[in-house]
Amino acid sequence: MSFREDHELHKRRLGRNVGLALVLAGFIAIVFGLTVVKVTRGDYEPENARIQN
Amino acid sequence: MSDASINTSVQPQEAGFGDYFALLKPRVMSLVVFTAMVGLLAAPVAVHPMVAFASILFIAVGGGASGALNMWWDADIDAVMKRTQSRPIPAGKVTRDEAFAIGITLSVFACVMLALAANIFAGALLAFTIFFYVVIYTMWLKRWTPQNIVIGGAAGAFPPMIGWAVATGGVSVESVLMFTLTFMWTPPHFWALCLFMKSDYKDAGVPMLHVTNGRRSTRNHILVYTVLLAIVAVGMAFTGVGGPIYLAVALILNGLFIAGAISIWCRNEDVSEADGYKREKSFFGLSLLYLFLHFGAILVEATLAPYGLGGW
Numbered sequence: 001m002s003f004r005e006d007h008e009l010h011k012r013r014l015g016r017n018v019g020l021a022l023v024l025a026g027f028i029a030i031v032f033g034l035t036v037v038k039v040t041r042g043d044y045e046p047e048n049a050r051i052q053n
Numbered sequence: 054m055s056d057a058s059i060n061t062s063v064q065p066q067e068a069g070f071g072d073y074f075a076l077l078k079p080r081v082m083s084l085v086v087f088t089a090m091v092g093l094l095a096a097p098v099a100v101h102p103m104v105a106f107a108s109i110l111f112i113a114v115g116g117g118a119s120g121a122l123n124m125w126w127d128a129d130i131d132a133v134m135k136r137t138q139s140r141p142i143p144a145g146k147v148t149r150d151e152a153f154a155i156g157i158t159l160s161v162f163a164c165v166m167l168a169l170a171a172n173i174f175a176g177a178l179l180a181f182t183i184f185f186y187v188v189i190y191t192m193w194l195k196r197w198t199p200q201n202i203v204i205g206g207a208a209g210a211f212p213p214m215i216g217w218a219v220a221t222g223g224v225s226v227e228s229v230l231m232f233t234l235t236f237m238w239t240p241p242h243f244w245a246l247c248l249f250m251k252s253d254y255k256d257a258g259v260p261m262l263h264v265t266n267g268r269r270s271t272r273n274h275i276l277v278y279t280v281l282l283a284i285v286a287v288g289m290a291f292t293g294v295g296g297p298i299y300l301a302v303a304l305i306l307n308g309l310f311i312a313g314a315i316s317i318w319c320r321n322e323d324v325s326e327a328d329g330y331k332r333e334k335s336f337f338g339l340s341l342l343y344l345f346l347h348f349g350a351i352l353v354e355a356t357l358a359p360y361g362l363g364g365w
Contacts, residue, residue, distance in 0.1 A: 012069040019070030030107050034170055037103045 072146040076124055076155060077117025084344070085116035085212045091348040092216025092231055095294045095355040100171075100220045107170045108219040112212060115163035115179045119186040119208070121156035125149050126191050130257040136250060156187075171219040178218050182211040196258070199265040206239030207232075213348070227294045234289060234347060237282040241275045241314065242340040248272075248317070249330035249337070272318050275336075279314035283307035286347060294351050296364040302350040306343050313339055 006014075038044060089112045093105055100108070124131065124142055132143035141147040160183050168176025190205030198204075210232045217228035247254060247263045248271060254261040263271040286307050290300035313336040325333060357363035 009067060012067060016068070016070045016073075019074075030110065033103045034107050037101050041101070 068141065068146045068151075072141045073151075073155065075141050076121040076147060076152055077114075077159075078120030078123075079117075081120055081209075082113050082117050084209070086113045087345070088231070088235060088348055089113075089212040089216035091352045091355075092213030092228060093219050094216075095213075095227070095231075095351050096217045096220035097293075098220040104170055105219070108167060108175065109216070111163045111167040111170060112179060112215050112219075114159055115167065115183055116212065118156050118159035118163055119183040121152050121159065122183075122187045123191045125152040125156055126187070127195075128152075130259060133257040134253040136253055167215075167219075172222045174222050175215055175218040178211065178215050182208055182215065185211070196260065199260050199262040201260070202243045202262075203240050206236050206243075209239060210235035227292055230285070230289050230292055231294065231348075231351070233285050234282075235344065237278065237285050238340065238344050240278045241282065241310075242337065242344075244271050244275050244278075245317070245333050245337040245340060248325070248333045268322055272320070276314045276318040279310055283311055291365075293364070294354065296354040296357075298357075298363070299347075299350040299354050302346055306346055309339060310336075310343055 086109055090109050093100060093109065124140055127137075128142040128149050131137035131140050137143065142149055142152055160180075164176045164180040164183070166176075167179050186205070186208035190201065190208055194201040194205050213231035213235065214224065214228045217231070218224065221228075244262060247261050248268060255264045262274060287300070287303045289295050290303050295303075313332070316332050317336055320332060325331075354363040
């Protein structure tokens with residue numbers, strides 16, 4: 001049994017889906033990285049907690 | 054459902070990922086990224102690399118979104134002009150509605166994310182930049198006045214100010230000067246392009262300076278704006294973002310740029326037509342290098358400053 005070759009349309013759709021997946025994965029990585037930086041810098045600590053530290 | 058039924062139910066010109074990316078005007082985006090990065094790095098406040106990277110990315114997305122909205126609004130004239138006929142909408146790969154949806158979504162996304170990643174002022178300045186480019190330039194000025202590119206050029210000049218705002222949370226003399234450099238550079242850069250684009254803008258009914266006032270007037274305007282630009286560019290050398298390296302670069306480039314503008318001013322249409330607008334094309338090429346090297350010199354000064362070498 002031989003597999004039929006994908007239509008050009010399916011290749012284009014696959015490229016679009018893979019592209020979108022990579023963009024979303026990149027966005028998640030950026031938000032995660034930003035959160036780590038802001039939390040470790042103490043951006044989200046209340047003002048009085050920062051003064052005590 | 055068979056493959057045959059799938060094939061008959063979809064458009065033959067279904068867009069690929071690259072077509073949607075092309076909506077964001079990647080070449081313009083590269084200028085936005087570079088000038089915003091220089092604005093951010095030249096600022097006197099250090100920014101965490103992760104915050105800096107994310108901020109530049111969101112500024113780029115905002116710039117790209119305004120490009121998509123520009124293509125949505127200008128789809129009719131893009132189809133007429135040879136230079137823009139291969140853009141995704143006139144080429145039939147992306148619909149106008151899709152471009153509008155992508156432009157609006159990415160605009161809101163980029164401004165909100167920049168405000169969260171850096172500060173609210175930077176996010177608001179990005180929102181104003183998108184508004185200026187889409188509403189003030191694209192919808193209002195472009196088809197109304199030959200001064201469209203002069204005033205509209207402000208939109209492309211904001212990115213270094215946004216980069217500076219990411220670091221400092223505000224505006225200063227230095228960031229306004231970086232804005233002014235790009236703002237003054239845009240008219241001679243664009244008018245040189247107009248001179249050798251022949252009848253593109255006339256066919257599309259866009260009142261560019263050479264269409265309304267003639268090519269002689271455009272050559273005069275290029276010379277005047279180039280001289281004014283040189284005063285701003287060389288003057289910047291003596292401010293907080295300048296220094297001896299910037300001064301040397303500015304003197305050489307502005308000398309070449311003024312020489313180019315004079316040679317364009319001395320020519321008439323017959324001479325330009327005879328050699329295929331060679332001088333106008335080389336002036337346009339030089340203008341790209343001009344802006345890149347000026348901001349590059351600002352970046353070098355900022356990079357050397359911590360070692361006591363940059364600045365005066």
